Amino acid sequence: MNWYGCWAFFVKEVRRFYSVVVQTVFAPVVSTLLFLLIFGQVIEARIDAFSGLTYSQFLIPGLVMMAILQNAFSNSSSSIIQSKMYGNLTFVLVSPISPLELYIAFIAASVLRGLAVGLGVLVVGWIWFDLQWYSVSWVVLFAVLSAALMGGIGLIAGILSEKYDHLAAFQNFIIIPLTFLSGVFYSIHALPEFWQTMSHFNPFFYMVDGFRYGFYASSDVSVYLSLAVTLAFLVVVTVINLILLLKGVKIRH
Amino acid sequence: MSAAVKFDQVSKQFGDLQALNNVSFEVEEGSFFGLLGPNGAGKSTLINAMSSLVTPSSGRISVMGHDVIQDYRQARRALGLVPQELISDPFFSIRELLRVQSGYFGLRGKAQWAWVDELLERLALSEKANAETQQLSGGMKRRVLIAMALVHKPQVLVLDEPTAGVDVDLRRTLWEFARELHSAGHTIILTTHYLEEAEALCDRVAIMQKGEVKALEKTQALLARHPYRYLRITLPEEHNPKTINLTSELQLRLVEREASACLFRVEKNISMDTILGWLHENGLNIKDLSTRDASLEEVFLDLTEVKP
Numbered sequence: 001m002n003w004y005g006c007w008a009f010f011v012k013e014v015r016r017f018y019s020v021v022v023q024t025v026f027a028p029v030v031s032t033l034l035f036l037l038i039f040g041q042v043i044e045a046r047i048d049a050f051s052g053l054t055y056s057q058f059l060i061p062g063l064v065m066m067a068i069l070q071n072a073f074s075n076s077s078s079s080i081i082q083s084k085m086y087g088n089l090t091f092v093l094v095s096p097i098s099p100l101e102l103y104i105a106f107i108a109a110s111v112l113r114g115l116a117v118g119l120g121v122l123v124v125g126w127i128w129f130d131l132q133w134y135s136v137s138w139v140v141l142f143a144v145l146s147a148a149l150m151g152g153i154g155l156i157a158g159i160l161s162e163k164y165d166h167l168a169a170f171q172n173f174i175i176i177p178l179t180f181l182s183g184v185f186y187s188i189h190a191l192p193e194f195w196q197t198m199s200h201f202n203p204f205f206y207m208v209d210g211f212r213y214g215f216y217a218s219s220d221v222s223v224y225l226s227l228a229v230t231l232a233f234l235v236v237v238t239v240i241n242l243i244l245l246l247k248g249v250k251i252r253h
Numbered sequence: 254m255s256a257a258v259k260f261d262q263v264s265k266q267f268g269d270l271q272a273l274n275n276v277s278f279e280v281e282e283g284s285f286f287g288l289l290g291p292n293g294a295g296k297s298t299l300i301n302a303m304s305s306l307v308t309p310s311s312g313r314i315s316v317m318g319h320d321v322i323q324d325y326r327q328a329r330r331a332l333g334l335v336p337q338e339l340i341s342d343p344f345f346s347i348r349e350l351l352r353v354q355s356g357y358f359g360l361r362g363k364a365q366w367a368w369v370d371e372l373l374e375r376l377a378l379s380e381k382a383n384a385e386t387q388q389l390s391g392g393m394k395r396r397v398l399i400a401m402a403l404v405h406k407p408q409v410l411v412l413d414e415p416t417a418g419v420d421v422d423l424r425r426t427l428w429e430f431a432r433e434l435h436s437a438g439h440t441i442i443l444t445t446h447y448l449e450e451a452e453a454l455c456d457r458v459a460i461m462q463k464g465e466v467k468a469l470e471k472t473q474a475l476l477a478r479h480p481y482r483y484l485r486i487t488l489p490e491e492h493n494p495k496t497i498n499l500t501s502e503l504q505l506r507l508v509e510r511e512a513s514a515c516l517f518r519v520e521k522n523i524s525m526d527t528i529l530g531w532l533h534e535n536g537l538n539i540k541d542l543s544t545r546d547a548s549l550e551e552v553f554l555d556l557t558e559v560k561p
Contacts, residue, residue: 002326008356016344087340091350091401094304094334095357096326253267253307 006101009092013109017075024071024113029120032067036060036125039185053216057132060125061139061212062184064118068143069204072114072150073157073175076106080158080251081167089251099245103155103238110151111144118143131215138214138223145230146207152237159244159251178204188220203233256315257282257409257440258303263312265298265464272298273309274464280442280457282317282408285435287455287472288444289549291557295464296444297337300413303442304334317408330358333402337413337444339394341386347397348373348382351404358405365404372400375430392423399430409440416447428454448550452476458549462557472549479547479555482521484528487514487541502531518551 017024040056083089092102125131133139153175161167182204188196199205200221210226213219219226245251256279265273273295280286288296301307303314305321305328313320319327342350351369355361373379376396386394395415402410412431416424424447431454435441445451451458451472458475460468468475488494494510509516519528525544532539547555 002359004359004361005357008353008359008361011356012345012353015349019344082343086342087336087338088342090306090334090336090340091354092357093306094329094332095354096329096359097357098326248308252305253301 002096002098002101005095005097006105009097009102009105010108013075013079013105014112016079017109017113024075025116025120028067028071028117029124032063032117032121033124035063035066035185036121036128040129053218054129056129057216058187058212059185060122060129060131061215062208064122064125065143065146065208065211066179066182066184067121068114068118068147069150069179069207070175071117072110072147073154073171075110075113075154076151077154077158077161077167077171079106079109080155081161081164084158084162084251085164093248093252099242102245103152103241106155107148107151110154111147114147114150115143118147133215134217135214139211140214141227142207142211142214142230145227145234146211149203149207149230149234149237152234152241155241156237156244159241159249162250178202181205182208183220184208203229206230255282255318256280257284257317258442259313259315260299260303261313261315263299263302263309263314265295265302265307266310271464273302276312276461276464276466278459278466278469280409280440282440283435283438284457285431285441285455286443287451287458288442288461289448289451289458289553290444290461293463294461294557296461297413298464299461300334300411300442300444304332304411305329306334330405331408333405333407333410335395335398335402335410335412335415337417339391340398341394343385343387346383346385347378347389347400350386350397351400354401355404360405368406369400369404372403376400377426392419395419395423395427399427403434407439409442410434411442413444414446415443416445416450424450448548448553452549460553460556467556475552476546476549479552480521481518481547481551481555483508483545483547483551484517484519485514485541485543485545486517486532486537486539487543489538489540492538497537498535500531500535503535 036056036059040059044055157167157170161170181199182202183199188199188205191199206226206229209219209221210223210230213223258280260276260278263273263276276299288299290296298307302309303316303321305325315321316328317331319331321328345353348369351372352366355365355369373382376399378393378396378400381389381393386397389397399415416427431441443451443455455472458470458472459466494513494515499507503517506517506519507515508518
């Protein structure tokens with residue numbers, strides 16, 4: 001393994017998003033908190049959440065996870081599409097960094113950015129509302145696995161996209177709908193039966209539900225089922241990424 | 254002398270296009286090698302295959318004895334590529350880019366940073382070391398690409414059209430730098446559209462066309478093997494080269510009618526006496542006469558049958 005090469009690429013990826021930290025970290029924190037302001041304050045009394053919790057308490061873990069998911073996705077997807085557009089992906093491709101090392105570095109940077117934004121939302125939410133911490137381990141485990149999974153999905157989207165338009169379509173027609181319909185803003189038990197069933201086909205639902213379990217020890221489905229589904233998707237996404245990178249799909253000819 | 258780069262029956266198919274067709278040759282260690290050919294000949298595909306940017310459909314390529322697919326880490330450590338396309342990165346300064354690139358090769362520390370600074374100095378980039386690539390001119394971007402290719406001190410340096418779009422001064426500077434690197438022991442592989450560049454720098458050239466190697470020789474041998482020499486007849490002002498009538502021997506060998514001269518391509522085995530006889534027979538009033546051997550450009554045009 002070329003561990004230093006992998007580390008150098010990870011550091012480069014982190015410095016890339018850190019060099020525009022207002023855009024990549026602070027702005028998503030603020031925009032996510034707007035959801036808290038609007039949904040938490042305006043419709044607090046109109047939505048049923050888990051028993052014993054206010055709607056805002058229920059909402060905050062969902063918003064934190066939404067921030068993690070979207071920003072982990074954005075990091076890897078925007079990085080690789082920009083590298084393709086500017087042509088600087090060539091510098092990495094001619095270096096002795098293997099596909100696995102490249103994947104590890106991309107995912108680690110995505111996890112870091114996802115967690116940075118998620119932490120920003122969490123800290124502000126925690127200051128305003130009384131959060132319960134049933135299990136920090138579950139919280140951290142779901143945060144890291146979900147960020148890694150979304151970093152991987154972002155990498156696939158970035159590799160397959162040939163222009164920004166393709167990536168925007170991927171984000172707007174797949175990622176955002178799946179995130180919004182994952183139970184971030186509601187418990188799926190509040191949905192009609194058909195949509196409850198449909199929610200179980202949304203992998204994002206398990207990430208949000210498992211993450212929320214770490215705070216309140218309550219969830220729509222078993223936390224172990226959520227963990228199994230998240231891990232299974234992470235494995236699938238990892239395999240797809242390694243195949244794409246190994247074959248050089250859309251990055252080598 | 255051993256091979257720095259070896260191409261063994263390399264083919265590449267892009268859909269219906271056969272970009273490379275069974276290409277086999279070697280580039281000797283320490284040589285300054287020119288890869289020439291018209292647009293679409295397959296030069297860049299071959300170079301990109303060597304640099305792992307293109308995967309060949311069949312065949313093998315090795316760099317300093319390392320297979321570029323099976324033993325890609327060692328092959329890439331031995332190779333530096335200066336790509337044809339100008340590349341930029343909006344997030345990093347030039348010095349940072351060079352340090353990041355060093356990291357990809359596992360290189361760091363004071364000695365490496367000193368080498369980065371030396372590269373900046375030698376390529377006249379020190380003043381722009383903290384600038385970003387978008388702030389640089391095309392020529393400076395080209396120099397940054399050369400520095401990027403050299404951070405890991407590769408034994409083989411590939412220059413893909415390095416002087417395309419740069420001014421005459423910078424072209425000369427890059428020539429000198431390339432000569433220095435060659436003298437320091439680097440094997441240089443150059444593709445260029447400027448055939449005078451290849452003639453001035455390369456000790457050996459390959460001419461490619463339609464994905465195949467049409468000629469592969471020492472530059473001087475290739476020029477010497479060319480069966481023609483060129484004869485320029487300058488006429489006095491009262492004669493217009495565009496309108497004068499020529500006898501069949503001269504008309505057959507006419508290459509170009511210029512403003513005040515005619516250029517002929519004559520077989521080397523025809524004696525000067527015979528040529529002078531043809532000129533005399535034509536009744537031409539000659540102001541000046543000069544002969545020269547074929548340039549690499551003329552050899553190239555003959556071999557590829559590309560007309561200027």
